[in-house]
Amino acid sequence: MLTSKQRAYLRGLGNELDPIFQIGKGGLSEEIINQLDAALEARELIKVRVLKSCLDDASDLADEIGEALDAEVVQKIGKSFLLYREALEDPQIRLP
Helix, strand or coil: CCCHHHHHHHHHHHCCCCCCEEECCCCCCHHHHHHHHHHHHHHCEEEEEECCCCCCCHHHHHHHHHHHHCCEEEEEECCEEEEECCCCCCCCCCCC
């Protein structure tokens, strides 16, 4: 569980990130979950955007993905959200 200070630090890092994943009308699939898992392991902090064509609620998707990947949902803004999970090998981000 992240503290508010850690969350604020990660939000600051996330401001500069572009979304590397977009979830469209296909919704959440096993393939997307696997790709997000690999991206989290490589980058630790990723931004995901939910497209207007997606019928699922962005907030619900963020929670679902966070639970499935054992990742923290750092921030939800509109149809975008930030996910964080410390890398198992060679973590890059040092939390305060």
